[in-house]
Amino acid sequence: MVVPVFNEQEVLPLFAARLRPVLDRLGMSYEVLTVDDGSRDATAAVLEAMRGSWPQLRVVRLRRNSGHQNALTAGLHRSRGQYVVSIDVDLQDPPEVIAEMLRLAEAENLDVVHGVRSDRSSDSAFKRGTAGLYYRLIRRVVGAAVPPNAGDFRLLSRTAVNGLVDLPEHLPVYRLLVPWLGLPSGEVAYVREKRAAGRSKYPLAKMIRLALDSVTGFSAxxxxxxxxxxxxxxxxxxxxxxxxxxxxxxxxxxxxxxxxxxxxxxxxxxxxxxxxxxxxxxxxxxxxxxGRPAYVVASDSGSAAAPVREYATSGR
Known part of the structure; x- marks a missing residue:
């Protein structure tokens, strides 16, 4: 699991309470790699406290806020699983869907399983409208290979993760990069839920920036x-x-x-x-x-030999 986190002290206990039973029931070894994207609240302390009772929890801390996509990059680059599932911590994407994603990937030998939002009624009308406009624009400009209403909740095989790591992207937009790989993929539909606690970390300005990066990064x-x-x-x-x-x-x-x-x-x-x-x-x-690094790793609880300070460039 790769979980970007930024100022989420309120929702972290709720997230762990729902995610851990799901992963424990899978009957296989797993690791939850949380990437603290330079949080300024008590997120770091909450994660350290959770590690005491959850040995599969791994915490990677970035020295500064680098953005959601770069935090996701840091997690993908340091992940070690045969399959990697990326999910946000706000519980709008239900962890219970992970088991279905894994079953589909193994049954049909898929490298990518997208989580597709079949119902977004929990979002505001403005969010639904802007999201619909974004996906229509992207599918028109980039191509129909981009699944509609698929965000960053997805399962990736090790082949897919290695393919993403090898890409020389400085401004990655994974909802477009993953379909670009052209690997065998499937979809699992789910109902998008309301945020469990805290506030959204994707205001209008960041949504516009994401749309601009999506268009300029994948089309002329x-x-x-x-x-x-x-x-x-x-x-x-x-x-x-x-x-x-x-x-x-x-x-x-x-x-x-x-x-x-x-x-x-x-x-x-x-x-x-x-x-x-x-x-x-x-x-x-x-x-x-x-050539500046997209993110700077301050520490990684998953490796005692990990350097205190590590620089990494997206896609390299």
């Missing part, structure tokens, strides 16, 4: 949009020029600054939009060339 479509907008702007200017010439020939020239101002504003906005889209790709190139 925005660059093509900029090109087509530029072509449309040129065509519009040509039409206006022809209309102005015809008006001049007829002697029907009415001085008007409104049309001029609108044209200048329109073209200026078009240029800024195109520059912004280009800037997103330049920013990704800049981040990659910097």
């Amino acid at each position: 479509a925005p660059l093509r949009v900029a090109t087509w907008l530029g072509c449309a702007g040129i065509a519009l200017c040509a039409v206006l020029a022809l209309g102005g010439t015809a008006a001049y020939v007829r002697g029907d020239v009415v001085p008007g600054w409104t049309s001029i101002v609108l044209a200048v504003v329109f073209l200026g906005a078009l240029q800024l939009l195109c520059l912004g889209l280009l800037g997103e790709y330049v920013a990704r190139i800049f981040t990659t060339l910097q």
Whole structure:
């Protein structure tokens, strides 16, 4: 199990109380690798207290908040199981589904089993609407291989995990990277529950950032949009020029600054939009060339020989 955690002191005991019986009933060895993503509350203390009574619990602490996807990367890179299940700690994704995922993977020899939300009525109308828009956009831009309403609750085989670790991704979006691998996959539907405690760690700003990373990381479509907008702007200017010439020939020239101002504003906005889209790709190139680590490991309770400080770059 790989479980990213950030400021979740309230929900951790509830999460453990539901997850542990599920894993104990599987009848196989397991490890719960929690990645503390630079929490500023009592999350670290709660995890250490839980380790005393739960020997399968492993705690990896990051020195600073690196983001959900990078915390997930840290967990995948340090995981050791034949199968790896990633799940959030908020209990919106029910741990009871894990057994069904494992059965499906073994019965059909699958490398990936996606948890697909069949019912999101527990989410707000705004969250459901924005999520639906996100998946429609991604499936349109990236391809139909992306399962709709599948987040980061999934089962991966060791083959799939190794494939992800080998990818040179600096800004990973696993809900798109995993389907990109093209491995045999299946789906398990479940009803999304309400958050058990605490507050959501994915506000609107992070949702927008995820959508932007998803599009710019997996498609050049925005660059093509900029090109087509530029072509449309040129065509519009040509039409206006022809209309102005015809008006001049007829002697029907009415001085008007409104049309001029609108044209200048329109073209200026078009240029800024195109520059912004280009800037997103330049920013990704800049981040990659910097080569800075995506996360910094402070400690790992799973290995006595683990260094006190470890740097790791996503996908390497």
